[in-house]
Amino acid sequence: MTDWIEVGVLEDIPCLGARVVRTAVGDIAVFRTAGDEVFALRDACPHKGGPLSQGIVHGKRVTCPLHNWVLELGDGSALAPDVGCTPYYPVKIENGVISLSLQPQSAL
Amino acid sequence: MKEKLVLVGNGMAGVRTLEELLKLAPDKYDITVFGAEPYGNYNRILLSPVLAGEKTIDQIMLNDKQWYADNGITLHCGKEITHIDRRNRKVVAADGTEAAYDYLLLGTGSNPFIIPVPGHDLPGVVTFRDIRDVDLMLDASSKHKHAVVIGGGLLGLEAANGLMLQGMNVTVVHIMDTLMERQLDKESGTMLRKSLEERGMNFYMPAQTVAITGEDRVRGVRFKDGSELYADIVVMAVGIRPNMELAKKSGIHCERGIVVNDTLQTYDPRVYAVGECVQHRGQAYGLVAPLFEQAKVCANHLAHLGYARYEGSVTSTKLKVTGIDLFSAGDFTGDDTTEEIVMKDAARGMYKKIVLKDNRIQGAVMYGDTVDGAWYFQLMRDGTDISAFRDALMFGESHLGDAGHGGQNKAASMSDSMEVCGCNGVCKGTIVKAITDKGLFTLDEVRAHTKASSSCGSCTGLVEQIMASVLGGGYSAAPKEKPLCKCTELTHETVRQTIRSKYFASVAEVMRELNWHTSDGCHSCRPALNYYLLCGWPGQYRDDPQSRFINERAHANIQKDGTYSVVPRMWGGLTTPNELRTIADVVDKFKIPTVKVTGGQRIDLLGVKKEDLPAVWADLNKGGMVSGHAYAKGLRTVKTCVGKEWCRFGTQDSTSMGVLLEKRTWGSWMPHKFKMAVSGCPRNCAEATIKDFGVVAVESGWELHVGGNGGVKIRATDLLCKVTTDAEVEEYCYAFIQFYREDAYYLERTAPWIERVGLEYVKKRVVEDAEGRKVLAQRFLDSQQYAQIDPWQDRASHDVEKHEFIPLKKVG
Ligand SMILES: Cc1cc2nc3c(=O)[nH]c(=O)nc-3n(C[C@H](O)[C@H](O)[C@H](O)COP(=O)(O)OP(=O)(O)OC[C@H]3O[C@@H](n4cnc5c(N)ncnc54)[C@H](O)[C@@H]3O)c2cc1C
Ligand code: HEM
Ligand code: SF4
Ligand code: FES
Numbered sequence: 001m002t003d004w005i006e007v008g009v010l011e012d013i014p015c016l017g018a019r020v021v022r023t024a025v026g027d028i029a030v031f032r033t034a035g036d037e038v039f040a041l042r043d044a045c046p047h048k049g050g051p052l053s054q055g056i057v058h059g060k061r062v063t064c065p066l067h068n069w070v071l072e073l074g075d076g077s078a079l080a081p082d083v084g085c086t087p088y089y090p091v092k093i094e095n096g097v098i099s100l101s102l103q104p105q106s107a108l
Numbered sequence: 109m110k111e112k113l114v115l116v117g118n119g120m121a122g123v124r125t126l127e128e129l130l131k132l133a134p135d136k137y138d139i140t141v142f143g144a145e146p147y148g149n150y151n152r153i154l155l156s157p158v159l160a161g162e163k164t165i166d167q168i169m170l171n172d173k174q175w176y177a178d179n180g181i182t183l184h185c186g187k188e189i190t191h192i193d194r195r196n197r198k199v200v201a202a203d204g205t206e207a208a209y210d211y212l213l214l215g216t217g218s219n220p221f222i223i224p225v226p227g228h229d230l231p232g233v234v235t236f237r238d239i240r241d242v243d244l245m246l247d248a249s250s251k252h253k254h255a256v257v258i259g260g261g262l263l264g265l266e267a268a269n270g271l272m273l274q275g276m277n278v279t280v281v282h283i284m285d286t287l288m289e290r291q292l293d294k295e296s297g298t299m300l301r302k303s304l305e306e307r308g309m310n311f312y313m314p315a316q317t318v319a320i321t322g323e324d325r326v327r328g329v330r331f332k333d334g335s336e337l338y339a340d341i342v343v344m345a346v347g348i349r350p351n352m353e354l355a356k357k358s359g360i361h362c363e364r365g366i367v368v369n370d371t372l373q374t375y376d377p378r379v380y381a382v383g384e385c386v387q388h389r390g391q392a393y394g395l396v397a398p399l400f401e402q403a404k405v406c407a408n409h410l411a412h413l414g415y416a417r418y419e420g421s422v423t424s425t426k427l428k429v430t431g432i433d434l435f436s437a438g439d440f441t442g443d444d445t446t447e448e449i450v451m452k453d454a455a456r457g458m459y460k461k462i463v464l465k466d467n468r469i470q471g472a473v474m475y476g477d478t479v480d481g482a483w484y485f486q487l488m489r490d491g492t493d494i495s496a497f498r499d500a501l502m503f504g505e506s507h508l509g510d511a512g513h514g515g516q517n518k519a520a521s522m523s524d525s526m527e528v529c530g531c532n533g534v535c536k537g538t539i540v541k542a543i544t545d546k547g548l549f550t551l552d553e554v555r556a557h558t559k560a561s562s563s564c565g566s567c568t569g570l571v572e573q574i575m576a577s578v579l580g581g582g583y584s585a586a587p588k589e590k591p592l593c594k595c596t597e598l599t600h601e602t603v604r605q606t607i608r609s610k611y612f613a614s615v616a617e618v619m620r621e622l623n624w625h626t627s628d629g630c631h632s633c634r635p636a637l638n639y640y641l642l643c644g645w646p647g648q649y650r651d652d653p654q655s656r657f658i659n660e661r662a663h664a665n666i667q668k669d670g671t672y673s674v675v676p677r678m679w680g681g682l683t684t685p686n687e688l689r690t691i692a693d694v695v696d697k698f699k700i701p702t703v704k705v706t707g708g709q710r711i712d713l714l715g716v717k718k719e720d721l722p723a724v725w726a727d728l729n730k731g732g733m734v735s736g737h738a739y740a741k742g743l744r745t746v747k748t749c750v751g752k753e754w755c756r757f758g759t760q761d762s763t764s765m766g767v768l769l770e771k772r773t774w775g776s777w778m779p780h781k782f783k784m785a786v787s788g789c790p791r792n793c794a795e796a797t798i799k800d801f802g803v804v805a806v807e808s809g810w811e812l813h814v815g816g817n818g819g820v821k822i823r824a825t826d827l828l829c830k831v832t833t834d835a836e837v838e839e840y841c842y843a844f845i846q847f848y849r850e851d852a853y854y855l856e857r858t859a860p861w862i863e864r865v866g867l868e869y870v871k872k873r874v875v876e877d878a879e880g881r882k883v884l885a886q887r888f889l890d891s892q893q894y895a896q897i898d899p900w901q902d903r904a905s906h907d908v909e910k911h912e913f914i915p916l917k918k919v920g
Contacts, residue, residue: 005919007916007917007919008916008917012911012916013911013916014653014654014911015654016628016654016655017653017654019911019915019916020915020916021915021916021917021918021919022915022917022918022919023918023919023920024919024920025920027915030916034627034628035627048668049670050670051666051670054658054661054662054666054670055631055658056630056631056634056635056654056655056656056657056658057654058626058627058628058629058630058631058634059626059627059628059630063630063631065657065658065666066666066668068631070630070631081556081557102919
C-alpha cells in the first residue's frame with residue numbers, strides 16, 4: 001500500500017514552475033507542466049546536486065540551473081548524452097489536490 | 109497504415125537523412141533500406157586511417173545492424189537494387205527481393221572512375237572506395253612489394269600513404285605537374301611533394317598512363333612517352349562519377365548526376381536523392397559536409413515540414429595524412445580583380461596564401477600551419493569585411509586580442525592529454541575518441557558529447573581544428589545562420605523582426621505562430637523570447653517569470669550549494685556609514701557566512717538561504733538600499749574613480765557622473781550583462797576601457813568608449829567619440845544602450861555584437877545621426893519608467909511572487 005501525503009493544490013505551483021516539499025530526508029521538487037501534469041523528483045541533480053526546483057521547466061523536462069543538464073520529469077533520467085538519474089516520487093491529483101508518495105523510485 | 113519509405117544505398121548521406129528524419133518524425137514511415145555492401149553503415153572517410161593501420165573496421169562503424177532493428181528499419185544488406193518500377197512504386201533487387209514505396213530515397217553515392225586503358229581489368233588493379241577495396245589492398249601489401257597509385261589527388265595520396273605505412277614501395281603517378289592541383293597552388297603543391305618524398309614516397313609526374321601491362325595479373329604500367337614502371341598492384345584514384353545508372357535507367361532525369369531541386373527532390377516527386385549521386389544547381393559534391401546539409405533539408409521535406417532549403421555549399425579540404433597539415437578552401441587562383449597575401453617560410457615548411465576580393469576572402473591555401481584554417485573558412489563563408497584587421501590577417505586569429513589562448517592554438521601538435529576546453533576540463537584525447545567512437549561530425553555533436561566548447565566557447569576554433577584533423581574536410585562547420593535554438597529553424601534576427609511586425613504579445617503566441625518544434629520551448633529560447641517581447645513592448649508586455657533563469661526569477665545569484673548571494677547597489681561605488689551599518693546588521697542577523705568586496709565596487713553577501721531572501725531585502729530596503737541586479741542580464745555596476753573632487757590628476761567629476769548614469773540606467777533589461785565605468789582622467793583608474801560603456805574624462809570633456817569586456821576573451825573598447833558636456837554623455841549613453849538593446853541578439857554582449865555588426869554601423873546610428881540619437885535616448889528613458897521598480901521591495905513588502913521563496917509544505 002502506498003502512503004499518500006497531501007502537499008497542496010495545483011494552483012500552489014506556477015504553471016511551468018516548481019515548488020519544494022521539505023522532508024526529513026531532503027527536499028523534493030514538485031513540478032507543474034503547461035498541461036497541468038504534476039511530477040516530483042528529489043531536488044538534487046545527478047550531476048552535482050543542483051536544486052532542480054530552481055530550473056526552467058519545458059515540456060516534461062527540467063533544465064538544471066547549475067550546468068544545464070536536462071532531466072525527464074517522469075523518471076528523473078538525464079537526457080542524452082548526459083548520463084545519470086535522480087529518484088522520482090509517485091504523484092496523484094484528486095480534485096485538484098496533489099499527493100505524493102515519499103517512497104523514492106528510480107529509473108535504473 | 110504508415111507510409112513506406114525505401115532508401116537505396118546504405119551509405120553516409122542516405123543513412124544520415126534517415127537519422128535526421130527520425131529526429132523530426134520518428135513514427136511517420138515504415139522504412140526499408142537496401143545496401144549493396146554487406147555491412148551496416150560505416151564512416152567511409154575513415155577508410156584512409158584503416159588502410160594506414162591507424163584504425164580498425166570496427167572503429168569506423170556508424171550504425172551497426174542493431175541500430176536498424178532498434179529503429180524498426182528493415183535492412184537488406186548485400187542486395188543491389190537493379191530496377192525501379194515507378195509506375196507501381198516498387199524497387200527490385202538483383203536477387204528478386206521487392207519493396208513497395210510511397211517515397212523513394214536514392215543515396216547511391218558514386219563510382220570510382222577507371223581509365224579505360226588496356227589492362228584496366230587485370231587482377232591487381234584496385235580502386236579505393238569501400239571496405240572490400242581496403243581488404244584487397246591490405247592483402248596485396250602483405251604479399252607484394254611494389255604499388256603504383258594513379259592519381260595525385262586527395263584520395264590517391266591517402267591511398268599511397270596507407271600502402272607505404274603497410275610497408276610497400278609506392279610510386280604516385282599524376283598527369284599534372286602539381287599534386288592536388290584542384291586544392292593547391294603550385295607553391296604548396298611542391299611543398300607537399302617534398303615532404304611526402306622525405307617520408308619515402310616516389311613520384312612520377314607529369315605522366316599519362318596508356319596501358320596496364322601483365323598477363324594473368326598486373327606487372328606494370330606503361331606511359332605515353334614509352335616509359336614503364338614495375339607494379340604488383342595498381343590503385344586507380346583518378347576521380348569519381350556520380351552513380352546514377354539506376355536512376356537513369358528508370359527514366360529519372362539525370363545530367364552529370366541525378367538532378368534535384370532545392371528540396372532534394374528529383375523530377376519524380378515521389379523520389380528524392382541525396383549524396384554524391386546528386387547534381388544540385390549544376391554542382392556535384394564529393395565531401396560529406398555538404399551531403400549532411402542535404403540530408404538535413406531532405407529529411408525536413410520527407411517529414412512533410414516543407415520549409416528547409418538547400419542552396420549549395422562552400423567546401424574546404426584537408427588531407428588526412430598524419431603529420432601533414434594542409435588546408436584549402438574556395439577559389440585560390442585569383443584573377444586581375446583579386447589581391448593576394450602570401451607568406452612563406454620554406455625552412456619551417458610553412459606557406460599561406462589568401463586571395464581577397466573587395467576585402468573579402470575568396471579562397472585560402474595553407475601548408476604546414478593550418479591553425480587558422482577554420483577561422484579563414486568562417487570569414488570566407490560569412491563574407492566578412494576584413495579591412496579592419498587586414499594587417500594582422502596573416503598572423504591568425506590569435507593575434508586579434510584573443511588573450512591567453514593564442515600560444516597554444518595548434519591542435520596537431522597537441523598531445524592527447526593536453527587540455528582543450530578549460531571550462532569543462534576536456535582533453536584532446538577525449539575529443540578525438542568521441543569523434544571516432546561515436547561517429548560525430550558537427551561541432552554541436554562534439555559539444556553535446558564531450559562538453560568541450562560548450563561553455564565560454566573560446567576553444568571552439570581548437571575543437572574545430574581537431575575535428576578537421578580527424579575527419580579531413582568531412583566535418584560540418586557551424587552553419588552560417590544559426591537557428592535561435594534546437595526548437596526552431598529560425599534565427600534570432602527573424603524571430604525578433606517577426607515579433608515586431610506581427611505584434612506577437614506572448615512567448616506562447618510566438619511559439620505557436622512560428623511553428624516551434626516543442627510545446628513550450630526550452631531553457632535557451634524561452635528567456636530569449638521573453639527578452640525580445642519585454643524590450644519590444646515596454647510597459648505592455650507582462651514579464652514571464654517562468655521564462656527566466658533562476659537568478660532573474662529569484663533576484664539573487666544561485667551558488668553551487670543552492671544558496672544565494674545578495675548584492676545591494678552602491679551608486680557609483682559610493683557608500684555611507686548608514687549603509688555599512690545596515691549591511692553589518694543584516695550579516696549578523698541572518699548569520700551570512702561570507703562578505704566580499706566585489707570587482708564592481710560594492711559588497712557581496714554570500715550564502716543566504718532562499719527563504720531568508722525577502723527578509724534580508726526588507727532590512728536592506730529599510731537602510732535605503734535597493735537591488736544591485738548583480739544577477740541580471742541588464743545594467744550591473746558603474747565603477748568610478750575618485751576624480752576631480754579629490755584626485756590631484758582629476759579633470760572632471762567622474763564620481764558624480766557615474767552616480768548619475770547609474771541612477772538613470774539601473775533596472776533596465778538587456779541582451780546580456782552591461783557594465784559601465786567613469787574615470788576622471790586618462791590614467792583610467794576605473795578601468796573604463798574594458799567596459800561595455802566606458803567614460804574617460806579629459807581636460808576638454810569626455811571620451812566615450814564602447815564594446816569592452818574582461819573575462820575569458822578580453823576586449824578593449826573602441827572609441828565611439830568625444831563630447832564636451834555632461835548632457836551629451838548622458839544622451840550618448842542612453843542612445844547606445846537602447847541601440848544595443850534593440851539590435852543585439854539575446855546573450856550577445858556588446859563586444860561580440862560590435863564585432864559582428866561593425867563599429868561603423870554603431871557610429872552611424874549613435875554618433876552621426878543626431879536626430880536618431882535623441883529618439884533612441886528618449887525611447888530608453890521612456891522604457892525605464894516601467895523598469896525602475898526595485899524587485900526586492902516588491903518581493904519583501906508586497907508579496908510579489910511569494911511562492912518562489914517558501915516551501916510548498918514541510919513533512920516530518
Ligand atoms: C577513402 C576515402 C576517403 C575519403 N575522405 C574524405 C574526407 O576526408 N572528407 C570528406 O568529406 N569526404 C571524404 N570522402 C568522401 C566521402 O566518403 C563521400 O563523400 C561520402 O561517403 C558519400 O556519401 P554517399 O552516401 O553519397 O555515398 P556512399 O557513402 O558511397 O554510399 C552509397 C552506398 O550506396 C550503395 N549502392 C549504390 N548503388 C546501389 C544500389 N543500386 N542498390 C543498393 N545499394 C547501392 C553503395 O554500395 C554504397 O554503400 C572519402 C571517400 C573515400 C572513399
Ligand atoms: C598611469 C598611472 C596612474 C596614476 C598616476 C594613478 C594614480 C592614482 C591615484 C592618485 C589614485 C588615488 C586616488 C585617491 O584615492 O586619492 C588612484 C586610484 C586608483 N587607481 Fe590609479 N593611477 C594610475 C594607473 C592606474 C591603473 C592602470 C589602474 C588599473 C588598471 C589603476 C587603478 C586604480 C584604482 C582601482 C584606484 C582606486 C580608485 C578609487 O578609489 O575609486 N590606476 N590612482
Ligand atoms: S583616473 Fe585620473 S582622476 Fe581618476 S583616480 Fe586615477 S588619476 Fe585620479
Ligand atoms: S548540478 Fe545539475 S547540471 Fe550540474
